[in-house]
Amino acid sequence: MVLNCGAYKMRKCWQEIVKCIPYRPHAAVYNRAHVLFERNDTRGFTPEEDETLKKYHEKYGNKWKKIAVLMGKSRLHVKDNWRRIKLGNPKAGKWVxxxxxxxxxxxxxxxxxxxxxxxxxxxxxxxxxxxxxxxxxxxxxxxxxxxxxxxxxxRSPLVAQGLWSDTDDYLMIGKLYELDAACADDVDWDNLLEHRTGDICRKRWDQMVKHIGDYGSKPFAEQVDILAERYSPDLAEDREAWDNKPVVP
Structure with missing residues (x-):
């Protein structure tokens, strides 16, 4: 009844339920309830259920609630499983x-x-x-x-410590790209970002380099070029604007 409150005299019930869990947003409480109450005894999807889902999706499209009822599954699990089916056999292991x-x-x-x-x-x-x-x-x-x-x-663990921000990634790479230094020792790390210490900037640089593959054999300038493609300097303002954007109800 709670999951279909619109059909009963319970239209405002979720507002009352959410009040009891004030540290969770409305959508999170609602979705979790559907997972708990719609979950059946068997977890996951069998190959036969995958085929059934394909047939239902061909017939009903993205009407996950309807398909979930027909399959006796949570609509969220049905939707997630459809994503898995569409993706085929996703890769595992090391990223290229x-x-x-x-x-x-x-x-x-x-x-x-x-x-x-x-x-x-x-x-x-x-x-x-x-x-x-x-x-x-x-x-x-x-x-x-x-x-x-x-x-x-x-993402840098320094962010959680309050020593770095996501915007700083874009700002630092932009500065390094402009410098066109031949090696890391050519960089005046202490004055790279005026609001961050040289030690913190260098520490973050070392973290970033670890994720560009065989970094030990690449020259510094090439490392900067690779990271400039990921942390496009022209996105620094957009990243900062989003982080500083006020939250609205």
Whole structure:
């Protein structure tokens, strides 16, 4: 009854339920309830259920709620499984450099588009509110979960410590690209970013270089070029604008 409150005299019930869990946004509570109450005894999807899902999707399209009822599954699990089917057999293991670059290009494009949108509080529990499903489909080699995990692994742990910001990545690479230094020792790290110490800048640089493959054999200038493609300097303003955008209800 709660999951179909619109059909009963319970239209406002979710507002009351959410009040009991104030540290979670409305959408998170609602979606979690559907997962818990719609979940059946068997986890995952069998090959036969995959085929059934394909037939239902061909007939009903993206009407996940209807398909979920027919299959006795959570609509969220049905939708996630359809993404897996569409992706085929996603790769596992080490990422190649093209995948890294494609991931950065897709997330950067999403960021650039979001600068012109409102930053809504209902997305507060979603880090950056990045559409990983859509990004996974365009990347075509990794699942949405793997894309999400990989992206945040690339993020500096210094951010959580308050010693660095995501915007600083773009600013630092932009400065290094302009310098055109022959090696790391040519860089005046202490004066690279006026709001960050040289030690912190160098520490973040070392972290970033670890994710460009066989970094030990690449010259410094080439490392900067590779990272400038990922952290496009012209996106620094967009990244900062999004981070500083006020949250609206």
């Amino acid at each position: 450099q093209k995948e890294y670059q494609d991931l950065y290009d897709l997330v950067n494009m999403d960021l650039k588009m979001k600068v012109y949108c409102e930053k809504k509080s209902k997305h507060g529990m979603l880090r950056d509110n990045i559409p990983w499903g859509a990004i996974s489909e365009k990347l075509s080699t990794r699942s949405d979960a793997r894309c999400c995990v990989k992206w945040y692994k690339l």
